[in-house]
Amino acid sequence: MLFLLIAQLVATLGKIVFLFAFVLTVVPLLVWAERRISAWIQDRKGPNRVGPAGLLQPLADLIKFLSKESFVPERAERFLYNLAPLLMLVPALMVGAVIPWSKPIPPDSWIGYWLSAVDWAPEGIPFQVIDVDIGILYFYALASLGVYGVILAGWAANNKYTLLGGLRASASMVSYELSLGLSVVVVLLMTGTLRINGIVDWQQGAWLVFYQPLACLTFMVTVFAENNRLPFDLAESEQELVGGYHTEYGGIKFALSMLAEYAHMAINSALIASLFFGGWRWFGLEDRLPWWATLLLFIGKALFFMFFFIWVRWTFPRFRFDQVIHLGWKVLLPMTLGNAIATAVALVLVERSGWPLWPVVMAGQVVVVAGAILGSTIQTRRLQARAAAS
Amino acid sequence: MQLVLFVLFGLFAVLGGLIVVGNRNPIYSALGLVVALFSISALYVILGAYFVAAVQVIVYAGAIVVLFLFVIMLLNLNDRERLREQFTLRSVIGIVLGLVFVAVTGLTVWAVVHPGTGAAMPLSDVGHTKQVGRLLFSNYLLPFEVTSVILLAGMVGVLVLIRFHGRGHRS
The missing domain is CATH 1.20.120.1200 (NADH-ubiquinone/plastoquinone oxidoreductase chain 6, subunit NuoJ)
Known part of the structure; x- marks a missing residue:
């Protein structure tokens, strides 16, 4: 009995350690990849001196960050100033707890044997730190808590530029949270479950992105905005606000806020892969793969979306602040709301009439997109007419 | 634990x-x-x-x-000085409301400690998402709709305020 308890405890602790190890390994690699890929896109060389292909550059940077003086600006709110980077980092790491990393580890694998999983998890040990009933709402709740780190970092430094950066960042985060939530609602409608495990299981045959490309698109856009990545990185816009909410941070505290940003990116990529791209599944092939292969498959998908984040950042120019708010409230919100309604109607139609699911759901999205295009055309015309009149 | x-x-x-x-x-x-x-x-x-x-x-x-x-x-x-509250009517109302709150909480606790009075309901049954949804759209449909209408009214009110404010500045 005691042994089984210890085995379960070890399994849970192992999963938590894996989560932290994954994030903390991937973040330096991401920083390096971002600099190398941006250099490649801009036809430069990028960091290539420290170690092979510059791979040790993040390590060198870390040594630099650690050896810098850890100062607090004069007349800053000392306690909150020190707290803010942690408030940014902790929600990012906590979100990872609901992501299923691979298929359940079977009892006859060496880990399962070593923990004698037959006795307490005959179906296999789920590779997910906690399988809560509310899975996706947990993600959403923590994503909404991420605002505090940014807003407090901006305020506590007692600098008007950081305050503006923090307010801008949190304004865009709060505005895009609505569209994020409504995109998630579409996922819930389609799969009928809140548990991320259940959502991944639903995608056994075909990924959700094939049924809901619109929801996938809006989800990705809102995640970019939540992350304050370019093209939504008004918080940082160097030309206007020096460096945004972390202008006044130096040394290890700046490194922590960077870590938080990239950890968010890594975890959100994993989440995009789980919600819309089948998680650790690959069109039924996963049944024949060992569990560690599905883990590698999932990490591969997540890495692709991290690359996608970087790719977008160095391809698109930054929006103006009013454009971001306009996009959030007047384009994305009506579209996601319309998509939620259209999907609900489509699902009821399918249930009542027995029509095939895919064409009906797609038709709903086509209607929504057509409505959005029509609406924005009318609006543009009206604005042009008003501009011509005045 | x-x-x-x-x-x-x-x-x-x-x-x-x-x-x-x-x-x-x-x-x-x-x-x-x-x-x-x-x-x-x-x-x-x-x-x-x-x-x-x-x-x-x-x-x-x-x-x-x-x-x-x-x-x-x-x-x-x-400005921390401006926030120093005097003993006003507001604080009297606050104290009365606080006492009401304490009374309500005390009654609830009393109802839980002495079961059979019918006030307590095990929370774990309410907490499951599906059950919350089912209850909201069956037993509590009217309160749910009323809440939605109130929220909508609040939203419309905010929009109206913004519009009037903007016009006042422009003209």
Whole structure:
């Protein structure tokens, strides 16, 4: 009995350690990849001196960050100033707890044997730190808590530029949270479950992105905005606000806020892969793969979306602040709301009439997109007419 | 284990509440509110009411207090002297409402301690998302709709205020 308890405890602790190890390994690699890929896109060389292909550059940077003086600006709110980077980092790491990393580890694998999983998890040990009933709402709740780190970092430094950066960042985060939530609602409608495990299981045959490309698109856009990545990185816009909410941070505290940003990116990529791209599944092939292969498959998908984040950042120019708010409230919100309604109607139609699911759901999205295009055309015309009149 | 967590988060909730009323700096008060709300949602988790806990964090900690912070920061209410409250009618009303709150809480606790009075309902049955949805759209449909209409009215009101304000400035 005691042994089984210890085995379960070890399994849970192992999963938590894996989560932290994954994030903390991937973040330096991401920083390096971002600099190398941006250099490649801009036809430069990028960091290539420290170690092979510059791979040790993040390590060198870390040594630099650690050896810098850890100062607090004069007349800053000392306690909150020190707290803010942690408030940014902790929600990012906590979100990872609901992501299923691979298929359940079977009892006859060496880990399962070593923990004698037959006795307490005959179906296999789920590779997910906690399988809560509310899975996706947990993600959403923590994503909404991420605002505090940014807003407090901006305020506590007692600098008007950081305050503006923090307010801008949190304004865009709060505005895009609505569209994020409504995109998630579409996922819930389609799969009928809140548990991320259940959502991944639903995608056994075909990924959700094939049924809901619109929801996938809006989800990705809102995640970019939540992350304050370019093209939504008004918080940082160097030309206007020096460096945004972390202008006044130096040394290890700046490194922590960077870590938080990239950890968010890594975890959100994993989440995009789980919600819309089948998680650790690959069109039924996963049944024949060992569990560690599905883990590698999932990490591969997540890495692709991290690359996608970087790719977008160095391809698109930054929006103006009013454009971001306009996009959030007047384009994305009506579209996601319309998509939620259209999907609900489509699902009821399918249930009542027995029509095939895919064409009906797609038709709903086509209607929504057509409505959005029509609406924005009318609006543009009206604005042009008003501009011509005045 | 549950008791330890309950005591821990209960203490955090009380501490957060004390920070809200006791701190002269409004920013710290708002943050104390976040601590209190978050701890209360942790208490919901201990009760097995995951959905209520998530909604608590999303709506209150994630949205409403952020707006409080916005207002405090933009109005720059850092002037601690101005916030020194005098003993006014407002505080009298506050004390009366506080007593009402204590009475209601006491009655609830009494109802739980003496079962059979019919007031208590095991939270873990309410907490499951599916059951919450089912109850909202069957037994509690009318209150749900009324709440939606009130929220909609609030939203329309805000839009109207913004429009009039904007016009006044332009003309």
